[in-house]
Amino acid sequence: MGEEIAISAHPPLQPRGPWPRIVALVLAAALAPALAACGGGADERQDADEPEGKFPVDVVTAKFPTDQRLAETRDLRLEIENAGDEPVPTLVVTIYTGDEKASQPFSVRSDQPGLADPNRPVWILDEGFPKLVAPxxxxxxxxxxxxAGADVAQTDTFAFGSLAAGERKDIVWRVTAVVPGTYTVHYELAGGLTGKARAVTADGSPAEGEFVVTISDKPPRARVTGTGKVELEGG
Structure with a gap:
């Protein structure tokens, strides 16, 4: 008869004690620098792709009604032209309300203690906005x-792609006022997301501006058209 082989019905014993956990920790420590290097390399490549310098732009149109009412929907509109000879790598617009930046462009930060979220919206940005107006x-x-406006890491910042020499982009943010008061809405332009490409005016100063807006607590006036449609004043 041939040699018999014994087959156990029990699964192999798992190693006990601290060794499996120690081995796992050693492997994790060994892999961490490699993973970090991969992530850092991607950021460095993105930074390297953005040229460094000043890119002249002209804010052709900057409109946002200074007198508004609760529940009224209005448009903030910026038309921006590349006033230089070189393309702007990425037209970037940052918007914030008040003296301190909040998590959203049309919100303010509250100093009231005990709030889980100190950010309080003043305007609600309509879904799908900002959008580009056709030339x-x-x-x-x-x-x-x-x-329009690609998603970026900063929630108060919008990226609109490259802007060729002489090209314009006409951008609209449609918002609805939800809190009365007087607020300053700031906008800042940049030529890229990393800070190396700076958008400047003709005299070399930062391309930026602001609107001082008062929101009345009176509801907007409405009228009924001949077709029975209700229209808000100024809408």
Missing amino acids: GGSGKGLSQAPT
Whole structure:
């Protein structure tokens, strides 16, 4: 008869004691620098792709009604032109309300103690906005237009892609006022996301501006058209 082989019905014993955990920790420690290097390399490449310098721009249009009412929907509109000879790598617009930046462009930070979230919205940004107005367009029919402004890490910042020499981008943020008071809405332009490409005016100063807006606690006046449609004043 041939040699018999004994087959156990029991699974192999698992190693006990601290050794499995120690081995896992050693492997994790060995892999961590490599993983960090991979992530850091991606950031460095993104930074390296953005040219360093000043890129002249002209804010052709900057509009946001200074007198508004609760529940009223209005447009903040910025039309920006590349006034230089070189393309702006990435047109970036940062918007914040008040003296201190909040987590959202149209919110303010509250100093009230004990709040789980100190950010308080003053305006609500309509879904799908900001959007681009077609060249020569009036801005009507924007509700059906595609959204613009790529998502970035900063929630108060919007990226609109490259801007060729002489090209313009007409951008609209549609918002609805929800808190009365007087607020300053700031906007800042940049030529990229890393801070190396700076957007400047003709005299070399930072491209930025602001609107001082008062929101009344009176509801907007409305009227009924001949077709029975209700329209808000100024809407």
